[in-house]
Amino acid sequence: MTARLAALRLLAQRRLTEAQLWERLGRRGFDDGQTRAAIESLKGDGFVDDLLFAALFVEGRAKAVGDARLIAELVQRGIDRDAARRSVAGAGRTETERLEAAIDKLFRTRASISYPSAARALERLGFPAPAIYRHLRQRSQNENLTHAAEDSG
Numbered sequence: 001m002t003a004r005l006a007a008l009r010l011l012a013q014r015r016l017t018e019a020q021l022w023e024r025l026g027r028r029g030f031d032d033g034q035t036r037a038a039i040e041s042l043k044g045d046g047f048v049d050d051l052l053f054a055a056l057f058v059e060g061r062a063k064a065v066g067d068a069r070l071i072a073e074l075v076q077r078g079i080d081r082d083a084a085r086r087s088v089a090g091a092g093r094t095e096t097e098r099l100e101a102a103i104d105k106l107f108r109t110r111a112s113i114s115y116p117s118a119a120r121a122l123e124r125l126g127f128p129a130p131a132i133y134r135h136l137r138q139r140s141q142n143e144n145l146t147h148a149a150e151d152s153g
Contacts, residue, residue, distance in 0.1 A: 002038070003034040003038035004042065008047070011047055011048070018039055019078020020078055021035075021038075021042075025038065051083055057077070057087075058074075064101040064125065066095055069126025070088045070091075071084045071085055095127070099122070099132070100135065103135055106122070115140070119133065
């Protein structure tokens with residue numbers, strides 16, 4: 001089997017980055033020359049496109065996570081850090097929108113979660129601490145206003 005055919009079979013199973021293809025073809029015993037020729041051929045045919053991979057990865061991410069985590073996950077998959085940043089910056093949802101969605105889900109699924117526990121959970125999702133605390137404070141103020149209005153009404 002040629003390296004190109006092996007790469008096509010891998011790509012038929014799932015979308016892969018160039019770095020992932022290099023690694024998987026290497027594990028299958030193809031040398032650098034065969035791998036390089038196969039990947040260059042596939043890139044020319046449009047089957048391997050790291051920028052498209054990054055854009056689809058960011059847009060298809062069901063779980064709301066922060067920019068830092070998205071970038072780290074793309075870099076881990078072999079995407080250049082600058083390309084990863086550009087893909088995340090060009091995403092359909094901003095980090096603020098993703099943070100708000102994560103906060104809403106967190107309080108919907110764990111209504112009695114404490115402020116510090118919520119902040120830690122959001123930090124693990126890769127959101128920046130200043131934004132987390134700003135949004136949690138705003139949420140707390142809104143809830144206090146709602147409770148005050150209910151009590152006076």
